[in-house]
Amino acid sequence: MLKSFQIGGVHPAENKLSAQKAIEVLPLPKTVFIPVGQHIGAPAESIVQKGDQVKVGQLIAKSSGFVSANIHSSVSGKVTKVETGPDTSGYPKKGVYIDVEDDVWDEKIDRSPELNAEITLDATAILAKIQDAGIVGLGGATFPTHVKLVPPKGMKADVLLINGVECEPYLTSDHRMMLEHTEELIVGVQLLMKALNVNRAAIGIENNKRDAISKIIKTAYRHTNISVVPLKVKYPQGGEKQLIKAVTGREIASGALPISVGAVVTNIATTFAVYEAVQKNKPLFERVVTVTGKSLANPSNFKVRIGTSIGELINAAGGLPENCGKIINGGPMMGKAVTNTEIPVTKGTSGIVMMPETEAKRGETMPCIRCSRCVSVCPMGLEPFLLMTVSEKQIWDRAEYERVMDCIECGSCSYTCPANRPLLDYIRLGKGKVGALIRTRKN
Amino acid sequence: MNKLFTISPSPHIHSGDSVNKIMYGVILALAPAFAWSVMMFGLDSVRVTLVAVAACMVFELLIQKFILNVKPQIADGSAALTGVLLAFNVPASIPSWMLIVGALVAIGIAKMPYGGLGNNPFNPALVGRVFMLISFPVQMTSWPAIGTSGVDAVTTATPLAILKEGVKNGQPVVEIFKNLPTNMDLFLGNMSGSLGEISVAALLIGGIFMLVRKIITWHIPVSVLVSAVVFSGIFWLIDPAKNADPIFHLMTGGLILGAFFMATDMVTSPMNAKAQLIFGAGIGVLTILIRVWGAYPEGVSFAILIMNALVPLFNRFVKPKRFGEVKTQTIKG
C-alpha cells in the first residue's frame, strides 16, 4: 500500500503529454520583460536605469525586505525602460525591459557542465548564497526560500521533504528534472540539509513517475539519510500539508506552519536552483517550463530565461492551436488563466497549458443537489458547499467558524461538483475577506 | 488581439460528472428491478411506472413554467427519478388516478414549494407514497399476487403483513413461516409486494452498479442494513417465538430498496460520511421498531422520512473530520 494523505482527494486525468520529452533550451528571445515582483512579499527595488548595459546574472532589482527576493537579469543587453508591463492578473506590474544583445554571462558564474558535489560552505554561507541568488519556491507559490530555511525562534526542523509529487495534471517539468539532473538534485538536497541542520531528508514522488523514482533511488543509495518515498497518485498529494502527512504521518494543526511539526518542504526545481546557486554561483534567472495542451503540435519542456513572453514558448512548441480557448499559467487545477500571450515567464511559472475551446468553458451551473461530493473530496475535511453559501451570503463569522482559512484552494471541490457550482470562486472570496477581518482584529 | 481567451478562476478542468448523469444513473440502476416487476406483474407495472413518471414530470414542468416562472429544468432527470421511485413503492394494481394524486403531492407539496431540486427536506417520492398510504389505505395495501394482473388479479398480503397479522393473533412465528415464501424466493423476488421492492437480487445489482459508478457511497446502505440486522437480531434472540429472524427482515418489504435508493437520495441525506452512518443506523433501527411494535407491517418509508427531518441537525452538529484537528481548540458559536 503506497503512502498517501487520508482525507479526500481526487484523481483527474493525468494527461502528462510531455513526460517523455527531454528538456530543450529555448533560443534567446529578442526582448524580455522581467517583473520586479515575482514572489510573495515585497517587490524588489529596481537598481537599473534606462540605457544601462546588463549581463546575464547581473542583479537588476534588490530585495526590499526579509520576505522579498533579488531579481537578476536573465539576458545580456540594454535596459530599454523600467515601466509597467503585462501581468497574469491583468493589472500592470512594474518591471525591467531589456533588449537582448549577445549572451554575455557574469564572470562569477561557473558555466561548466561538470557536477560539483563537494560541499565546502557552512550553513550560514549556503543561506547567504540562496538569498543572494533570489531563490523562491518554484512550484508556483514563490515564497522566498531563504525565509523558509530559517525557522522562527523556538522551532527546529528535523526533516527536509523534497516535493517531487507534481500532482498537477499536464505538468512534467519536475519529472524531467528528476530524470535529467538527478545527481545535481541530490547535491541540492544535501546543501539544504546542511543549511537547515537536519540529518534526514525524504523525496516524495507520485507513483506515476516510476522512472524518476528508480533513478533517484539508484543515485542516492550512498546517502543513507536521503530516502525516496513513492506516493499514491492522488491530487493534491503535492500540497505542503498533504505531503508532510503522507511522508511523515505528522498532521499540521489548523493555522500552523509546517515547521511546527519539524518539517520543511521544498520543491524539485527549487532544490536544483539551490544547487546551481551554491555550487555554480548561478542566480535564479532561468527555469524549466512545461508547455502543453491536447491540441498543441509539440508539447515540450523548455529551459527558459525569466522574462521571455509565453508567446515565444508557445511558438516554439508548435504555435498556438487553432481551437485554443484558454491559456493557463501553471497547472490546470491551481494555475491562473491569462488574457494574452505577452505575459512573461516568471519564477513561479511551472507550466503553460492550453485548453481547447471545448474544455475552456465551465458547464452550466445547477442547483446544489447536496450530493456531498465536495465534502468527501476536500483534503482539509471542510464543507465546501457550506463555505460557498456563507461566503456568497457574506456571513463572515460563520465562514471563519467553519474554518474557511484552512482551505488550501486546491480546487478538488469545484473539480468534482456535478452541478458545476463555482465553489472555490466564492470560498476564495470568503477566505480573503475573513483573512482581512482577522488581520484587523489583531491590530 | 484578435482572439479572446476565456478567463475563469481555477480549477480549469472538471470531472465531467453532472446532475443529469447522476439522476439517469440511478434510473438505470433501477432497471433490473423494473424488469423483474414486469415479469411478475405484467403490463400493470409498465402502466404504473409510466403514469408516475409522466405525472411527476408534467407537474414539475407546469409548476416551473406557470407558478415559479423559471426556466424549466425538467431534463435534469430528478422529476423522472421521483416518478420511478414513487411507482416502485405502490402495488401494481393501484388505479392511475391515485398515482397522479400521489405525484402531485410528491412534486407539488414535497419538492417545489421548498425551492425545487436540492432544497426539499423530505424525499418527495416517499411523501407521495405515505400520502397515498394514508389516503387510500385499501388500494395501497392490497397487492396483486405474483403472476396475476389486470382484471384477473388475485389480491394477497405481503409476507410482512402476514407476519404482523399472525403475531397479533398469537400464532408462533414458526407456524406463520410455513405460509411464507422461502428465503430463496424472497431473495429472487417470488413474493407479493410493491412494484419495485420485491426482488432483493435485482435491487442489489442496481445498488452495486451505483456503488461501482460512485453515484452513491457505501455509508448509508451499509449502515441501514447492518443496524436493521443487528436490531432485529436482538429481538429475535430475546424471543424467537414472537419475532422473525434478521434475514427475513432484511429481505422483505422495502428495506433493500430503501437502503440503496431512497435513503441515499442526495438531497435529503446528510452531507458527510460520519453523519451518513448515524443517519443510516437511525433508519435501520426505526424500521425494525415500526415493524415490530408499530401499527403498520412496514416501516421503511416512515423511518426514512423521520430521519430526513433530522438531517439539518446532522449537518449543523456532525462535522467531517477536519485536517489538522490535532490540538484542542476553542469552540464557539
Place this chain on the structure above:
Amino acid sequence: MSTIIIYTILTLSIIGVLSAIILYFVAQKFKVYEDPRIDLVEAALPGANCGGCGYAGCRAFADACVGKGELADLFCPVGGNETMSGVAGILGIEAIKKDPRVAVVRCNGTCEHRPKTNIFDGAMSCAVAASLYAGDTGCQYGCLGCGDCVTACDFDAIHMNPVTGLPEVDDEKCVACGACVKACPKTLIELRKKGPKDRKIFVSCRNMDKGGVARKSCSVACIGCSKCEKECKYDAITIANNLAYIDSDKCKLCRKCVSVCPTNAIIELNFPPRKITVSDETTAAPAKPVAKTTEQPTAEAKAESSEN
C-alpha cells in the same frame, strides 16, 4: 354532567390566575427600562431596515437618535428630510437638512465603447471577478458587469441593461442607502446630489491611466485633459490621477463642461434638448455671480430651466 362542567371551569380558572401571578412577578423581575421615544422614532422611520444610515436597522437607528440627543451625524437617506424632521419633532430637537442624493454609476464602458479583451467565465459576481483579475476589458477601472450592485439593492432601483452590459439606476426608486456603493469592487457608484428634475452632470469614468492608455481601452474614457476644469466657472471640477471629478455640491448644471469634453466622458442626464444658440447659456452664467458662495442650487436651476 354538571360536576364535570364545574370542575373544568374551576381548573381553568385556577390555571389562569396562577399564570397571571407568575407572569406579573416575572415581568417585574426582568423589567428593562426603555425610552418610549425609541418606539415613536422607529414608527416614524420607513422601516426598510436597509442599513443606509450606517446602523444595523431602523430600530438601531432610532436607538441612536434617542441616545445621542442630537441628529448631527444621523440621517435616514430613505426617508429624507421629511422623516428626519418628524424624528426631530418627536425628540424636540432641530433636524439637519440634507440634500437628497441618488446613486450614479460612473462608467460608460459599453461593449461598443470598450471592446472585450477576454471572456469571463467564473461565478457571476463582481467580487469574484475583481479578486481574480482586472476585468474582461482593457480598462482595469471599469464596470465588471456581473451585477453585484443589483443584488445588493433592496429597493429594486438598479438593474443591468442587457444591451450595454452596465447597471442603470432608477432615480424614482433609489433611496441613496449606499448598499450598491459598498458592493461595487471598482467603486464606480457614487451618491450624488439629486438635481432638480433629476438632472445631473457627472464624469462617467474612473479610469486613472494616462490619456493614451485610457483612450486605447475605452473610447469614452476620461483622459484627464483638464479642458473641463478650465471651462468650469464654479470650481466644481478637479483633476487628480488623470481623472476629472465633478463635485455635485458645487456644480450648477451649466453643461459647459459637457460640450468641451473631447471623449464625451462627461454625461448630462434628464436635460431638455440643447438649443442651437449658445447665447442663452452664456447669458445664464453671469446672471448668477453670487452663486459661487451661496448654496442655492435649487433656485438657480429653476431659473435656468425657466430660461430653457
